[in-house]
Amino acid sequence: MADERILEDLRARIAASPFHSGFGLSVEDASEGSVRLGWRAGPEHLNLQGLVHGGVLATLADVAMGLAVRTAVQPGRRHVTIELTIHYVRPASQGDIEVLGHVIRVGSQIGFAEADVLQGDRLLARGSGTYSVTTLPSGNG
Amino acid sequence: MADERILEDLRARIAASPFHSGFGLSVEDASEGSVRLGWRAGPEHLNLQGLVHGGVLATLADVAMGLAVRTAVQPGRRHVTIELTIHYVRPASQGDIEVLGHVIRVGSQIGFAEADVLQGDRLLARGSGTYSVTTLPSGNG
Amino acid sequence: MADERILEDLRARIAASPFHSGFGLSVEDASEGSVRLGWRAGPEHLNLQGLVHGGVLATLADVAMGLAVRTAVQPGRRHVTIELTIHYVRPASQGDIEVLGHVIRVGSQIGFAEADVLQGDRLLARGSGTYSVTTLPSGNG
Amino acid sequence: MADERILEDLRARIAASPFHSGFGLSVEDASEGSVRLGWRAGPEHLNLQGLVHGGVLATLADVAMGLAVRTAVQPGRRHVTIELTIHYVRPASQGDIEVLGHVIRVGSQIGFAEADVLQGDRLLARGSGTYSVTTLPSGNG
Numbered sequence: 001m002a003d004e005r006i007l008e009d010l011r012a013r014i015a016a017s018p019f020h021s022g023f024g025l026s027v028e029d030a031s032e033g034s035v036r037l038g039w040r041a042g043p044e045h046l047n048l049q050g051l052v053h054g055g056v057l058a059t060l061a062d063v064a065m066g067l068a069v070r071t072a073v074q075p076g077r078r079h080v081t082i083e084l085t086i087h088y089v090r091p092a093s094q095g096d097i098e099v100l101g102h103v104i105r106v107g108s109q110i111g112f113a114e115a116d117v118l119q120g121d122r123l124l125a126r127g128s129g130t131y132s133v134t135t136l137p138s139g140n141g
Numbered sequence: 142m143a144d145e146r147i148l149e150d151l152r153a154r155i156a157a158s159p160f161h162s163g164f165g166l167s168v169e170d171a172s173e174g175s176v177r178l179g180w181r182a183g184p185e186h187l188n189l190q191g192l193v194h195g196g197v198l199a200t201l202a203d204v205a206m207g208l209a210v211r212t213a214v215q216p217g218r219r220h221v222t223i224e225l226t227i228h229y230v231r232p233a234s235q236g237d238i239e240v241l242g243h244v245i246r247v248g249s250q251i252g253f254a255e256a257d258v259l260q261g262d263r264l265l266a267r268g269s270g271t272y273s274v275t276t277l278p279s280g281n282g
Numbered sequence: 283m284a285d286e287r288i289l290e291d292l293r294a295r296i297a298a299s300p301f302h303s304g305f306g307l308s309v310e311d312a313s314e315g316s317v318r319l320g321w322r323a324g325p326e327h328l329n330l331q332g333l334v335h336g337g338v339l340a341t342l343a344d345v346a347m348g349l350a351v352r353t354a355v356q357p358g359r360r361h362v363t364i365e366l367t368i369h370y371v372r373p374a375s376q377g378d379i380e381v382l383g384h385v386i387r388v389g390s391q392i393g394f395a396e397a398d399v400l401q402g403d404r405l406l407a408r409g410s411g412t413y414s415v416t417t418l419p420s421g422n423g
Numbered sequence: 424m425a426d427e428r429i430l431e432d433l434r435a436r437i438a439a440s441p442f443h444s445g446f447g448l449s450v451e452d453a454s455e456g457s458v459r460l461g462w463r464a465g466p467e468h469l470n471l472q473g474l475v476h477g478g479v480l481a482t483l484a485d486v487a488m489g490l491a492v493r494t495a496v497q498p499g500r501r502h503v504t505i506e507l508t509i510h511y512v513r514p515a516s517q518g519d520i521e522v523l524g525h526v527i528r529v530g531s532q533i534g535f536a537e538a539d540v541l542q543g544d545r546l547l548a549r550g551s552g553t554y555s556v557t558t559l560p561s562g563n564g
Binding site: 013016017018019020022043044045046047048049051052053054055056058059060062063066078080081082083084085086087088091 | 195
Binding site: 230 | 508510512513527528535537546549551553
């Protein structure tokens with residue numbers, strides 16, 4: 001169930017970030033601790049074998065997890081990715097992709113999240129990430 | 142020490158892959174089991190905080206490791222990424238980035254590789270990856 | 283829902299393995315693709331801070347995932363762990379621990395699994411693992 | 424080159440920890456940011472296939488990385504493992520094992536380390552870990 005305030009906040013963040021807005025993804029749904037993103041793999045995302053490059057799927061997972069963590073940290077605090085793991089379960093081909101990100105736990109200093117990258121009901125990749133939550137203006141360490 | 146035949150093979154692969162050629166990276170050096178890539182982070186790769194997005198660094202690490210594995214598998218065999226882990230050691234800013242990928246071991250079915258993502262002598266991220274090596278035409282499983 | 287044949291097979295394997303039998307864990311439930319283990323953390327598993335050592339939790343996760351993969355591969359095939367990732371979500375203290383392992387996908391060459399390590403309803407750790415499935419008598423590569 | 428004060432501190436910690444002392448490992452060498460451990464795999468550490476269980480190798484890697492981080496954090500601060508990744512490069516058999524742990528970076532809140540698990544000059548496993556560094560008395564998050 002979407003929370004309109006959270007949705008608007010995430011969409012504003014994506015619009016304000018050069019990388020995110022250029023990547024072409026949309027926030028389809030969001031509530032505290034979870035997000036659903038939509039994205040479309042085009043010919044420019046395919047490798048020599050005609051499959052979506054793994055780095056693109058890692059990016060989608062990281063974005064979904066980061067946004068999910070964003071919904072769970074208090075205003076005025078920052079989070080940065082400190083670790084990202086992706087398991088590539090099935091090859092991904094051109095077309096619509098859905099990414100579900102959700103928080104496992106966000107504490108006072110560390111957050112954990114996971115993501116599913118899907119094409120229809122086929123699980124393409126699973127991601128898990130670790131996030132540093134901080135009040136400091138910079139950095140991961 | 143570069144091996145010209147390997148360098149040419151990797152450059153031809155990058156030129157032939159829509160994703161790799163669009164991503165704008167160059168193979169600076171390569172020998173059996175290791176590669177060195179050059180890439181430039183522009184404004185379009187920055188997130189809201191003005192830092193290079195983590196997904197981009199993950200992509201660079203995956204590309205470098207995949208190419209390093211490529212130099213170590215026999216002709217006619219394929220490799221696909223099955224797992225990718227990235228540790229984000231320091232924030233990355235706009236400018237030149239270098240990526241060193243090298244093979245830990247490539248066996249008859251499984252390969253392991255690692256990558257360093259650097260800005261000058263600052264280590265930004267370390268990646269490690271697992272690859273499935275196969276003679277089959279498709280898939281990761 | 284338990285499958286008695288699978289349960290018996292896993293219990294026989296644990297009894298026959300010096301490491302598993304010495305570690306003191308029990309297979310509480312199992313069906314194709316998933317297992318539930320019970321284990322008890324004693325004073326000998328605690329570190330200087332009085333918490334269960336992370337290596338012990340990693341071991342529990344690996345065992346649960348390996349057994350889950352075992353239930354999903356065909357007879358006569360072997361699987362070995364090639365990669366293991368653990369996220370430590372909360373500190374673990376002395377007492378009863380439950381471990382749930384389940385398969386994400388087992389293909390002809392590669393398998394993926396995940397595990398939850400729990401104390402009551404508190405999630406202590408999440409594990410994910412990659413497995414090489416083979417007919418060969420030896421090795422991981 | 425060993426630092427005697429660091430060596431003594433680490434050995435005292437291991438002696439004071441029920442888990443570490445029971446596990447039977449020795450600190451062979453240590454300096455700021457790196458440690459070398461010795462351990463012996465006995466018959467009780469073998470799985471059904473006669474190989475050292477992966478959880479044991481993960482434990483060794485985690486211990487070596489944790490001790491390496493210990494040498495690099497200031498007195499009065501604590502570190503806990505928040506994430507651990509292991510790649511199993513070759514099967515491990517009974518006998519002497521050496522574990523090298525070293526710090527990649529320890530910042531004010533987050534630390535990164537890596538470990539090599541070796542049998543002679545054969546690399547058995549590579550570990551990488553993320554650590555939360557804190558002044559608080561408890562927990563990982």
